[in-house]
Amino acid sequence: MASMDDNFNLKWRAYIEFRTILKTQPVQIFSELQEILCVNCPSRSTVERWVASFRSGGADVTDFPPSGRLASGTNSENIVLIESMVMEDKCITVNQLEQSMEISSGAIHTILTTELGYRSICGKWVPHMLSExxxxxxxxxxxxxxxxxxxxxxxxxxxxxxxxxxxxxxxxxxxxxxxxxxxxxxxxxxxxxxxxxxxxxxxxxxxxxxxxxxxxxxxxxxxxxxxxxxxxxxxxxxxxxxxxxxxxxxxxxxxxxxxxxxxxxxxxxxxxxx
CATH class of the missing domain: 3.30.420.10 (Ribonuclease H-like superfamily/Ribonuclease H)
Incomplete structure (x- = not known):
């Protein structure tokens, strides 16, 4: 049975595959994914690798990402490490965590939302910061x-x-x-x-x-x-x-x-x- 992070990855990979069939450039696909997924968007280099793989006809959405990274995992060690990184910087992105942790963006998203109970929301506009x-x-x-x-x-x-x-x-x-x-x-x-x-x-x-x-x-x-x-x-x-x-x-x-x-x-x- 596929995990939640695997299903998440399948969705954006399928989107890249269909946009590649329509001959959309990688930079445009990455921009569209940023608008849809916000902080959960895969990195630009990841999008470019998948586009190249789909164009060559040698990739499928169920394949592992051709990046050479470690397998994704939601083990306790990763959960503790991600929580400490978020506590240090609440504005840290999934891409930044992915680069530091070397696990899939889907696994990171699962840890943040399911295991740690976080949700990503926009900052609140205020006229200016008030003094004490x-x-x-x-x-x-x-x-x-x-x-x-x-x-x-x-x-x-x-x-x-x-x-x-x-x-x-x-x-x-x-x-x-x-x-x-x-x-x-x-x-x-x-x-x-x-x-x-x-x-x-x-x-x-x-x-x-x-x-x-x-x-x-x-x-x-x-x-x-x-x-x-x-x-x-x-x-x-x-x-x-x-x-x-x-x-x-x-x-x-x-x-x-x-x-x-x-x-x-x-x-x-x-x-x-x-």
Whole structure:
């Protein structure tokens, strides 16, 4: 009876065989397998060897890989070694493990998912990494909000609104699939700070509550979100939309949480809130 890793290998070998029959180049086949299998994709050299073997007519998908590597195995020694390597680098790929361990990618995948209970997921985008003081400040604010609204009607949560400005890129700077990591069910994925790269982008001011997005306002190209822009463009549109979504209460009792930036702290902005 074929093992799980043997079945896994048969699938991608069969894919290579069919694409080879269609005269697809090895580099294109490797690219397609990367998109399908992600970190479980065989190495480029392995794909090229199988393509060459299929073209010569001397290989079958059930054959051992013509690489001269050791036979695959999910023994306890390999399990312990792979676990230690993953603990050192959660973003290590199956290809990297395959090169270090000299066992099949299918066996490595079986050890990671079945024996060790890992799953490969993408990293989580975050605006930036927070310092310890910033995390503590957020915790204190959250506790105050919980105390204020602990026994209140859930409808009162609509009184809370938050927002700020953010860059919206026309394209993702780089794929977060490159930051995939192995995690167990009780673990969180790696966090990826957004890169400050010089790509086409536009500044947006966005405000939202627990029920809806209240404001999405783009800033004119080449202009910054200054106190003047905030008071003349953001606030009027924000108040207008609040009154639209809450015609009875309007802005009464509304609590707006904003960042401590220069445009928000300016005298012009503070006087406009009064």
């Amino acid at each position: 003081n910033q995390r503590l400040a957020r915790l204190n604010i959250a506790k105050k909000l919980l105390e204020t609204y602990e026994n209140c009607d859930s409808r009162r949560l609509t009184e809370i609104m938050t927002g700020g400005k953010t860059w919206v890129y026309y394209s993702t700077p780089y794929s977060k699939y490159k930051k995939r990591s192995w995690v167990r069910d009780d673990e969180q994925p790696a966090k990826i700070p957004r890169p400050d790269c010089k790509k086409p982008k536009i500044m947006y001011t966005i405000f939202f509550s627990s029920h809806e997005i209240v404001l999405q306002l783009p800033c004119e190209s080449g202009k910054a979100v200054t106190a003047t822009f905030f008071t003349e463009q953001v606030l009027p549109n924000l108040i207008k939309n609040i009154e639209k979504y809450h015609p009875k209460t309007r802005t009464r009792g509304m609590k707006i949480l904003i960042a401590n930036t220069s445009s928000h702290k300016a005298k012009l902005t503070k006087s406009s809130w009064m």
